[in-house]
Amino acid sequence: MTTPAQAQGRSAKSRIVYASPDAQSIGVKPYAGTRYRDTVPDTYDIAERAALAVNALVGSTDPQADHELYWKVIFARNPIVMTHDWNDWCQAKFMEALPLLRVASGSTQELQVDQVWQDLALRSLGPDGLFYVPLQGRPWAWVSRCWAEGAARADGTLGLLPDTGIQQITHPYLNGRMLGTLLVYWLRDGNPVWLRAIQRMVDRLIELAVYRDDFAYYPALVYEPGARYDTEAPSARMPVHIMGGEINARLPESLGRVWRLTGYEPARILGERIARYVMHHMEYWGADGEFLAERHFHAHTIYLLSLLEFATATGDRDAVEFVRRGYEWAKTTAAGSADVVGFFPEVANAEWPSAESCEIADMICLALRLSAAGVSDRWGDAERWARNHFSEAQLTDPSWVNAQAANRPVTAVAFNESGERVAERNTGAFAQGSSGNEFWAKGSDGIVHCCTGNAARALYELWHHAVAFGGGAFSVNLLLNHASRWADVRSFIPYSGRVEIVPKLDFEGLRVHAPSWVAPATQGISVSVDGIFRIPVWKDRFLSLGGVAAGQTVRVDFPISNRSEIATMGTKRYTLDLRGDTVVRIDPPGGTGALYQREYFTAGQPRMKEVTRYVSDEALDY
Numbered sequence: 001m002t003t004p005a006q007a008q009g010r011s012a013k014s015r016i017v018y019a020s021p022d023a024q025s026i027g028v029k030p031y032a033g034t035r036y037r038d039t040v041p042d043t044y045d046i047a048e049r050a051a052l053a054v055n056a057l058v059g060s061t062d063p064q065a066d067h068e069l070y071w072k073v074i075f076a077r078n079p080i081v082m083t084h085d086w087n088d089w090c091q092a093k094f095m096e097a098l099p100l101l102r103v104a105s106g107s108t109q110e111l112q113v114d115q116v117w118q119d120l121a122l123r124s125l126g127p128d129g130l131f132y133v134p135l136q137g138r139p140w141a142w143v144s145r146c147w148a149e150g151a152a153r154a155d156g157t158l159g160l161l162p163d164t165g166i167q168q169i170t171h172p173y174l175n176g177r178m179l180g181t182l183l184v185y186w187l188r189d190g191n192p193v194w195l196r197a198i199q200r201m202v203d204r205l206i207e208l209a210v211y212r213d214d215f216a217y218y219p220a221l222v223y224e225p226g227a228r229y230d231t232e233a234p235s236a237r238m239p240v241h242i243m244g245g246e247i248n249a250r251l252p253e254s255l256g257r258v259w260r261l262t263g264y265e266p267a268r269i270l271g272e273r274i275a276r277y278v279m280h281h282m283e284y285w286g287a288d289g290e291f292l293a294e295r296h297f298h299a300h301t302i303y304l305l306s307l308l309e310f311a312t313a314t315g316d317r318d319a320v321e322f323v324r325r326g327y328e329w330a331k332t333t334a335a336g337s338a339d340v341v342g343f344f345p346e347v348a349n350a351e352w353p354s355a356e357s358c359e360i361a362d363m364i365c366l367a368l369r370l371s372a373a374g375v376s377d378r379w380g381d382a383e384r385w386a387r388n389h390f391s392e393a394q395l396t397d398p399s400w401v402n403a404q405a406a407n408r409p410v411t412a413v414a415f416n417e418s419g420e421r422v423a424e425r426n427t428g429a430f431a432q433g434s435s436g437n438e439f440w441a442k443g444s445d446g447i448v449h450c451c452t453g454n455a456a457r458a459l460y461e462l463w464h465h466a467v468a469f470g471g472g473a474f475s476v477n478l479l480l481n482h483a484s485r486w487a488d489v490r491s492f493i494p495y496s497g498r499v500e501i502v503p504k505l506d507f508e509g510l511r512v513h514a515p516s517w518v519a520p521a522t523q524g525i526s527v528s529v530d531g532i533f534r535i536p537v538w539k540d541r542f543l544s545l546g547g548v549a550a551g552q553t554v555r556v557d558f559p560i561s562n563r564s565e566i567a568t569m570g571t572k573r574y575t576l577d578l579r580g581d582t583v584v585r586i587d588p589p590g591g592t593g594a595l596y597q598r599e600y601f602t603a604g605q606p607r608m609k610e611v612t613r614y615v616s617d618e619a620l621d622y
Contacts, residue, residue: 014065016137019168019225023122028114029189031102033616038483041492042607044387045481046463047614049394051105052428053456056395057094058110059425060449062418065138067116069094070418073426075401075446078408079419082426085143089133092177093453095121099184100460100622106614121181122193126225129200131178132168140416147171147220147246150235154226158235161222169222172208172247175201179254183261187620198258202267205251209270210236215281216273218247240283241293249278249303256310257622271310278303279322289325291335295348301330301362302454308366312373320375327366331381338567340576341583342385343436345569353570354433354441357393357451361430361458364390368465371477377541380516383478384581386462387494392595393431394455395439395447398423404592430455436569437586439593464622472508475542476501479515483613494582495606497558505550511542517581518558526557562602 061067069091070082135141142162151159186194209216219236255271311319336345344359345352367378401423429452433444466478482489492498536543577585586596
């Protein structure tokens with residue numbers, strides 16, 4: 001039995017010293033929207049999963065340290081613990097995702113965290129405009145340090161790590177992700193403080209870059225406020241492979257967004273140079289898009305996602321094609337992938353036993369953005385993967401986590417850990433390493449929250465791209481339960497192939513994307529509007545249904561059946577029982593944290609549930 005004292009771990013409030021401790025607070029804009037009751041099929045619901053993820057985003061933080069993220073959750077302990085270390089800076093992903101998921105779900109859980117984090121964003125901006133991680137008051141700051149060879153000092157010298165004389169540090173990737181957070185804040189409230197901060201951050205990143213020919217990069221350094229360094233010194237050499245990627249390759253995404261949303265030209269210029277470095281000088285992809293060097297899957301796909309955002313914002317067709325080739329290769333068995341469920345291994349190796357949720361999220365976002373940009377219709381990929389391994393990799397039931405821990409000997413909770421209600425506080429988080437049939441694969445800690453941060457953003461992108469309205473026409477891109485200002489979508493898939501759309505305004509045209517198991521021009525599809533049958537027109541993979549009036553009920557029935565398929569994940573071969581493209585059972589079944597226990601989907605009558613739908617007043621084009 002774990003005592004409260006043993007579970008508590010840290011109790012004293014940290015005295016963290018920020019780069020700008022006196023920064024003026026800006027009140028968080030209240031979240032506003034419409035709520036109403038509805039009865040929907042008990043099938044995959046993005047808003048429901050987004051609300052669950054909010055629980056993890058706010059629950060996995062430390063109230064005694066300004067709600068700083070506990071980066072890792074270790075299951076093989078009693079008590080289960082969350083730990084602070086160097087990687088807590090991944091909190092930038094949480095800060096970006098939290099307001100997005102509140103807009104998608106309407107969750108109001110622990111709203112005070114939004115204000116704490118928004119204040120933290122301002123207090124962490126240094127006099128040079130970059131976002132700094134404080135070291136004073138954070139005794140875990142150097143634990144598990146990685147991705148840096150030294151620290152550039154304000155006096156031009158190079159500090160060795162850990163350098164106890166440094167009080168604040170930053171690195172380019174952190175600022176790339178914080179640019180995204182600041183953009184979300186600015187999109188929500190329009191306060192010019194955020195826009196000025198965005199522009200100052202871009203300007204300082206321009207100053208720190210190393211320029212060579214037509215490209216630019218950042219060396220393997222961290223920086224203290226006001227840092228300067230000799231760009232010709234050995235310490236400023238060009239990094240390659242994953243070291244170069246972790247420092248540089250995630251920047252083009254945010255720079256592209258800054259350019260697209262604010263029109264700030266310096267962001268486009270810097271982004272172009274960094275993108276050229278990533279594609280042509282990092283030595284990370286082959287001619288056909290194959291992964292090279294360490295073949296870390298997420299490292300490759302998050303960089304491709306970053307390039308795609310920049311390329312579509314600037315119209316760089318060559319870069320878009322570069323990304324498309326990498327995406328197509330990533331889906332292959334040569335990469336160790338099981339496309340049928342969205343299992344993508346941590347390392348692109350046919351024998352690698354587990355999948356990080358990071359790369360599943362990346363691949364879903366790549367599919368969504370390639371589709372939305374009109375590059376390639378991959379809506380079916382995104383939906384299939386969301387229904388299967390992405391869905392299963394989200395922790396929805398903490399009971400099995402607690403049960404397995406109860407059989408272990410009680411161990412002490414360290415200074416940088418907490419053992420207080422860890423499983424419950426992390427419900428909604430995503431697996432660090434899931435096998436083909438278990439949430440918690442051998443060798444995995446359980447959860448590392450870089451995965452939760454990336455997957456949380458993927459949930460928002462699934463919600464954002466599920467439907468689209470423009471020019472009087474409404475498109476259902478993903479056949480998932482969804483509420484919007486334009487229409488409600490009820491999906492009975494996989495119980496049956498039935499989808500219902502109820503418009504809230506008149507549509508000049510309505511089109512519905514066919515699921516991935518249905519071939520174009522398939523016979524046996526039934527369409528009706530208020531019970532009156534219509535003949536749909538196929539265009540590519542969409543059914544065009546014509547005009548529909550507000551309040552009418554559109555029903556589409558796709559033929560759906562059961563089938564079995566063999567898939568290899570790691571070195572194991574699994575038999576998958578699918579209904580449509582949803583796995584309902586896997587053989588062999590999993591043990592601890594078993595996945596795909598969904599035989600209820602084969603029942604003739606769908607389970608229905610009463611829900612509160614939420615439609616936000618905000619439309620964040622993020």
